Amino acid sequence: MRVVVDLNRCQGYAQCCYAAPxxxxxxxxxxxxxxxxPPNHERAEIERAVEACPVHAISVAFADIDLKRPxxxxx
Amino acid sequence: MSGxxxxxxxxxxxxxxxxxxxxxxxxxxxxxxxLSIVGDExxxxxxRPPLSKHVLAGELAAGATQLPNLVSLDxxxxxxxxxxxxxxxxxxxxxxxxxxxxxxxxxIATGAQARPWPDPEAARLSGVHTLRGRDxxxxxxxxxxxNPGRVVIVGAGLIGCEAASCCRDLGLPxxxxxxxxxPLARSLGGAIxxxxxxxxxxxxxxxxxxxxxxxxxxxxxxxxVALSNGAAIDADLVIVALGAVRAxxxxxxxxxxxxxxxxxxxxxxxxxxxxGTAVPEIYxxxxxxxxxxxxxxxxxxxxxxxxxxxxxARHAARNMLAAPxxxxxxxxxxxxxSSQFGINIKAxxxxxxxxxxxxxxxxxxxxxxxxxxxxxxxxIAAVSFDEARWLPAYAERVAARRPFPPIRDANDQPAITSLxxxxxxxRAARHHGVAMGGAHG
Amino acid sequence: MADDTLFSQVLDPxxxxxxxxxxxxxxxxPVARQSDGKVVVSTHAAIxxxxxxxRLSSEDLPPSRRPRTGNPLKDWFLNPLKDRVxxxxxxxxxxxxxxxxxxxxxxxxxxxVERVRALHGxxxxxxxxxxxxxxxxxxxxxxxDLSYPLPVAVICDLLGVPxxxxxxxxxxxxxxxxxxxxxxxxxxxxxxxxxxxxxxxASYMRALIKAKRRHPTGDMxxxxxxxxxSGEARMGEVDLISTAILLLVAGHETTVNLITNxxxxxxxxxxxxxxxxxxxxxxxxxxxxxxxxxxxxxxxTRKALGDIDIGGTIIPKGTAIILLFAAANRDPxxxxxxxxxxxxxxxxxxxxxxxxxxxxxxxxxxxIQAEIALLALCRRLHDPRLLADPPPYRPxxxxxxxxxxxxxxxxxx
Numbered sequence: 001m002r003v004v005v006d007l008n009r010c011q012g013y014a015q016c017c018y019a020a021p022x023x024x025x026x027x028x029x030x031x032x033x034x035x036x037x038p039p040n041h042e043r044a045e046i047e048r049a050v051e052a053c054p055v056h057a058i059s060v061a062f063a064d065i066d067l068k069r070p071x072x073x074x075x
Numbered sequence: 076m077s078g079x080x081x082x083x084x085x086x087x088x089x090x091x092x093x094x095x096x097x098x099x100x101x102x103x104x105x106x107x108x109x110l111s112i113v114g115d116e117x118x119x120x121x122x123r124p125p126l127s128k129h130v131l132a133g134e135l136a137a138g139a140t141q142l143p144n145l146v147s148l149d150x151x152x153x154x155x156x157x158x159x160x161x162x163x164x165x166x167x168x169x170x171x172x173x174x175x176x177x178x179x180x181x182x183i184a185t186g187a188q189a190r191p192w193p194d195p196e197a198a199r200l201s202g203v204h205t206l207r208g209r210d211x212x213x214x215x216x217x218x219x220x221x222n223p224g225r226v227v228i229v230g231a232g233l234i235g236c237e238a239a240s241c242c243r244d245l246g247l248p249x250x251x252x253x254x255x256x257x258p259l260a261r262s263l264g265g266a267i268x269x270x271x272x273x274x275x276x277x278x279x280x281x282x283x284x285x286x287x288x289x290x291x292x293x294x295x296x297x298x299x300v301a302l303s304n305g306a307a308i309d310a311d312l313v314i315v316a317l318g319a320v321r322a323x324x325x326x327x328x329x330x331x332x333x334x335x336x337x338x339x340x341x342x343x344x345x346x347x348x349x350x351g352t353a354v355p356e357i358y359x360x361x362x363x364x365x366x367x368x369x370x371x372x373x374x375x376x377x378x379x380x381x382x383x384x385x386x387x388a389r390h391a392a393r394n395m396l397a398a399p400x401x402x403x404x405x406x407x408x409x410x411x412x413s414s415q416f417g418i419n420i421k422a423x424x425x426x427x428x429x430x431x432x433x434x435x436x437x438x439x440x441x442x443x444x445x446x447x448x449x450x451x452x453x454x455i456a457a458v459s460f461d462e463a464r465w466l467p468a469y470a471e472r473v474a475a476r477r478p479f480p481p482i483r484d485a486n487d488q489p490a491i492t493s494l495x496x497x498x499x500x501x502r503a504a505r506h507h508g509v510a511m512g513g514a515h516g
Numbered sequence: 517m518a519d520d521t522l523f524s525q526v527l528d529p530x531x532x533x534x535x536x537x538x539x540x541x542x543x544x545x546p547v548a549r550q551s552d553g554k555v556v557v558s559t560h561a562a563i564x565x566x567x568x569x570x571r572l573s574s575e576d577l578p579p580s581r582r583p584r585t586g587n588p589l590k591d592w593f594l595n596p597l598k599d600r601v602x603x604x605x606x607x608x609x610x611x612x613x614x615x616x617x618x619x620x621x622x623x624x625x626x627x628x629v630e631r632v633r634a635l636h637g638x639x640x641x642x643x644x645x646x647x648x649x650x651x652x653x654x655x656x657x658x659x660x661d662l663s664y665p666l667p668v669a670v671i672c673d674l675l676g677v678p679x680x681x682x683x684x685x686x687x688x689x690x691x692x693x694x695x696x697x698x699x700x701x702x703x704x705x706x707x708x709x710x711x712x713x714x715x716x717x718a719s720y721m722r723a724l725i726k727a728k729r730r731h732p733t734g735d736m737x738x739x740x741x742x743x744x745x746s747g748e749a750r751m752g753e754v755d756l757i758s759t760a761i762l763l764l765v766a767g768h769e770t771t772v773n774l775i776t777n778x779x780x781x782x783x784x785x786x787x788x789x790x791x792x793x794x795x796x797x798x799x800x801x802x803x804x805x806x807x808x809x810x811x812x813x814x815x816x817t818r819k820a821l822g823d824i825d826i827g828g829t830i831i832p833k834g835t836a837i838i839l840l841f842a843a844a845n846r847d848p849x850x851x852x853x854x855x856x857x858x859x860x861x862x863x864x865x866x867x868x869x870x871x872x873x874x875x876x877x878x879x880x881x882x883x884i885q886a887e888i889a890l891l892a893l894c895r896r897l898h899d900p901r902l903l904a905d906p907p908p909y910r911p912x913x914x915x916x917x918x919x920x921x922x923x924x925x926x927x928x929x
Contacts (some may be wrong), residue, residue, distance in 0.1 A: 002144075003143060004143055006381075007381075008411070011466075012419070015879060018629055019800075021630070027417070029419065031419045035139070044797060051801055051864075052883060054869070054871065054875060061145060437614070465873075468569050471565065482571060482822075484821045484822025485571050485821065486570055487570070487614050
């Protein structure tokens with residue numbers, strides 16, 4: 001699984017930290033540290049983090065996308 | 076059958092954030108032809124911002140930074156094969172290793188490289204590092220783990236300061252050298268840079284402002300950093316953090332308007348020939364693209380930041396698929412972030428040319444504030460230290476070129492006084508991109 | 517000329533069951549001045565801009581003014597002092613920075629990820645037990661049976677309020693929640709009742725905090741009350757009490773609506789209920805869409821600290837502003853087919869927890885409870901059907917949700 005957060009958008013609401021503890025962590029007042037390569041078995045937690053982000057800053061690919069699949073089929 | 080030759084498709088040179096997001100946008104916009112992506116490194120596109128923070132700190136492996144593909148690309152990847160020459164007339168790219176790649180449309184997203192130490196011999200001394208790519212970060216991390224006696228960082232821009240912050244977190248003695256009176260002087264000015272100077276002091280960094288490095292000395296390995304004031308500092312490890320130069324060398328023979336400051340484009344991201352004509356089938360995006368930014372009166376800029384790589388690549392991809400009479404101009408509000416010394420720094424706009432600065436929320440003394448940059452009575456940029464939630468309000472004003480200072484009667488607002496922002500005089504004849512350059516792709 | 521009484525119609529209980537047509541009319545004027553001088557902001561774009569605007573103040577409560585008692589000592593000395601203290605130490609939802617940030621910082625430090633995650637098991641077992649209580653019945657009263665007792669038990673647990681004491685402040689909590697309802701604020705009887713409820717709950721909290729300081733019990737209140745390394749109180753006593761009251765009231769009056777509105781919406785969309793049952797992984801998307809479609813808090817009020825220019829209109833300094841979050845959530849300029857409940861929409865960016873500086877502190881807790889409760893209800897209730905649609909609503913226009921939700925069932929798994 002691959003995760004990237006648009007830290008221009010992030011405003012430190014910390015919803016991801018509650019949804020996927022250990023993969024997202026707020027440091028200081030508003031510095032977000034995250035694991036860009038979380039294990040596949042934490043998919044549910046990472047999905048919750050994606051959905052819960054109030055500024056929709058989190059993007060994720062759940063697997064290295066099959067390059068033969070037609071475009072637009074992955075979220 | 077008609078005699079139309081088989082379409083060669085689109086090539087993207089630069090397996091970077093911009094290259095990846097551009098490729099995705101092409102597919103999302105319905106392009107289903109052949110797509111080739113060329114990268115000089117052997118890696119799929121990866122994210123740079125963590126390299127100077129969490130990778131140095133040892134919290135992330137350099138390889139963990141590979142970016143997610145947000146859509147399926149069905150691309151041919153040519154990784155570890157740098158583009159070395161563009162033949163514009165023949166529409167052929169020569170790759171290191173001998174491959175020749177034909178295209179009918181090209182997106183240039185080669186980004187930038189760390190500006191090396193000017194003396195090539197000294198730059199080759201072991202223990203002298205730059206920090207730009209995945210391998211740079213992995214090498215530097217490996218060197219930091221060996222507990223160097225003293226780390227000397229040359230250049231107190233964003234990367235230099237982030238590296239200093241990391242090294243202090245690791246407990247390493249650090250000297251940070253910069254010709255300006257404060258850190259971040261070019262990107263944020265001396266008034267804001269002074270706040271980071273305070274952080275450096277508190278963190279125990281030996282900061283040497285107003286100091287030039289004359290030479291890196293050693294015998295095989297670096298031993299000393301000689302300063303222009305005659306002093307010398309013993310060093311086991313030197314990080315050269317002097318910003319970046321755009322990766323345009325491979326375009327030298329293509330008769331484009333390209334140099335170490337970028338490849339010049341028109342407002343729609345199409346590259347310009349040496350005589351200023353837009354090339355209809357070649358676009359550029361990300362760090363490497365220099366284009367007239369509408370928000371700042373069409374000044375030519377290249378923006379070395381993450382958000383621009385994403386947006387400009389998407390915009391260029393859209394235009395690449397659009398008809399010649401439907402080429403939309405690219406406008407953008409530049410933005411970057413940095414985290415250092417426990418503070419989240421975010422900024423929007425371009426500070427270059429600012430004649431005034433106002434703290435509009437919080438206080439510099441608390442290291443928690445929002446400040447706005449003004450030029451001739453307009454708000455041109457804003458920076459927040461741990462006040463990210465207020466930044467959008469000011470970003471909106473900067474984007475609308477509202478009067479300076481933009482918002483009065485705000486809560487937690489000190490009496491607004493205008494300060495000199497404290498920018499150093501412009502550098503002569505050295506391509507340094509924009510004033511905010513030097514942070515994240 | 518737009519109708520300048522639309523917002524008073526929103527407040528009218530007759531429109532509680534379906535305020536959305538009124539919201540649509542309000543959105544036609546993104547910044548709509550009402551006949552009483554208030555300004556209602558209802559489009560997604562305008563609200564997004566305003567929640568980040570530092571000229572909006574949350575310090576808009578009318579000053580506390582205790583009623584005359586006839587006792588001169590109280591009327592001339594004690595009560596004015598109490599009023600002054602109350603005015604200076606409002607809970608953080610009624611405070612601006614820097615005080616807001618400091619108070620919120622204390623709360624967040626105690627509302628840590630670990631503490632919240634640790635509640636998962638507790639929420640699950642509470643939900644199971646509450647549903648189990650309905651076994652043998654052919655009717656469930658959702659509010660009474662689950663959506664009210666669940667968040668109340670959770671907030672008491674989290675704060676460390678003994679469950680046995682809880683019944684006595686249910687009425688106080690309901691009373692104090694009227695602080696969010698604009699028509700109740702101006703009403704003299706409500707003010708008297710609020711003062712009485714506040715004093716009662718405050719004296720309860722004062723005693724509880726004292727006990728927590730003597731014997732910390734590992735809960736949030738013990739943490740908030742704990743003294744620093746050098747023995748100093750980290751929060752002032754009155755701020756501590758008002759923060760504790762805020763958390764308690766919020767726990768009583770908001771999540772109940774999310775769960776009840778959620779089940780109501782699923783029962784109105786049986787196909788979605790079935791899908792959630794068969795694909796529990798859909799729950800996070802269902803909950804975000806619920807927060808858009810039927811949010812637990814419909815609006816919040818603010819005050820303009822300066823002239824605010826927005827969408828070509830100037831909101832003058834001092835104006836009372838209503839941020840109508842629930843209308844923004846249904847803005848067709850932002851959401852395709854906004855009145856359709858569709859968890860598969862690609863971009864559910866809602867104001868269900870507000871936005872900006874005052875984004876709901878308890879959001880993670882609400883999400884956990886809603887997910888566990890709705891999944892269990894879908895899984896365990898056999899053939900659930902609404903007994904009345906629309907159901908009767910509680911009085912609040914801001915904290916809007918059904919008073920009761922009767923559901924017929926044929927059994928429980």
